[in-house]
Amino acid sequence: MSAAIRAEFRKFFTTRLWWGMAIAIFLSGMAFAALFGFLLTSDQAGTGGPGGIPTGTDEQIVGSVYTGGLGVGYLLTLTIGVLQIGSEYRHKTITGTFLAVPQRVTVMGAKVAALLGLGVVYGLISLVGSVSVGALVLNSQGVDPFPSSQIWRTLALGLLVLGLWALIGLGAGILIPNQVAALLISVGVAWIVEPLAGFALTFWEWGAQNVAPYLPTAATNAMVNAVQGSPDEVRLEWWGGALVLTLYAALLAGFGSWRTVRSDIT
Numbered sequence: 517m518s519a520a521i522r523a524e525f526r527k528f529f530t531t532r533l534w535w536g537m538a539i540a541i542f543l544s545g546m547a548f549a550a551l552f553g554f555l556l557t558s559d560q561a562g563t564g565g566p567g568g569i570p571t572g573t574d575e576q577i578v579g580s581v582y583t584g585g586l587g588v589g590y591l592l593t594l595t596i597g598v599l600q601i602g603s604e605y606r607h608k609t610i611t612g613t614f615l616a617v618p619q620r621v622t623v624m625g626a627k628v629a630a631l632l633g634l635g636v637v638y639g640l641i642s643l644v645g646s647v648s649v650g651a652l653v654l655n656s657q658g659v660d661p662f663p664s665s666q667i668w669r670t671l672a673l674g675l676l677v678l679g680l681w682a683l684i685g686l687g688a689g690i691l692i693p694n695q696v697a698a699l700l701i702s703v704g705v706a707w708i709v710e711p712l713a714g715f716a717l718t719f720w721e722w723g724a725q726n727v728a729p730y731l732p733t734a735a736t737n738a739m740v741n742a743v744q745g746s747p748d749e750v751r752l753e754w755w756g757g758a759l760v761l762t763l764y765a766a767l768l769a770g771f772g773s774w775r776t777v778r779s780d781i782t
């Protein structure tokens with residue numbers, strides 16, 4: 517298994533994709549930390565920022581500042597997950613992979629482990645950028661950059677978020693055979709369709725309370741204790757969000773891996 521995992525890392529880090537993604541994630545972490553830092557701390561005495569921008573507790577504000585870049589980061593690791601398997605089928609290297617490691621379960625297990633590892637790597641890159649800039653902005657606004665130990669939990673969960681979204685991408689890349697279609701559909705659903713569906717559910721009381729909190733993006737926000745869009749927003753506890761997002765990743769990556777293990781490769 518260890519050799520298969522090293523092979524998966526080698527496949528990724530011998531392309532130019534990895535450093536392009538690293539730069540994008542680092543810069544987005546810095547940019548969103550600066551943006552959220554100024555916006556969310558501009559009305560500490562009230563219940564909302566300028567133009568109705570929501571605020572929350574100090575822990576929620578600081579958590580949102582440090583993890584704001586994850587909104588871009590998880591789309592990029594979702595893309596990595598799709599490419600990790602989709603590129604194998606597109607370039608016909610999947611046959612060689614399975615010939616080199618005949619146990620398909622080992623290959624898929626190595627891909628899962630590698631994607632979780634890549635999530636941690638990119639999570640660290642994102643947090644280095646966001647925490648370095650965010651702490652300076654928070655200090656300049658008179659906000660304690662580390663108001664409680666809960667912030668460390670939020671940062672740790674931020675690493676897990678990117679790994680889980682990479683596994684969701686792995687499942688999408690397997691279940692949608694065409695790599696381009698898999699990328700467009702998965703990113704489109706995560707970036708556009710799901711947020712719009714979550715917003716639409718706010719107009720339906722039962723849906724807002726029993727469906728919207730269990731969508732992947734809502735679960736992600738619950739994990740990192742981001743500020744709430746409105747005081748009436750129903751949100752899971754951090755551990756509930758982590759469990760829901762883990763279930764999404766396990767179902768998609770698990771079913772996709774099962775299908776890969778059992779299907780014919782031509």
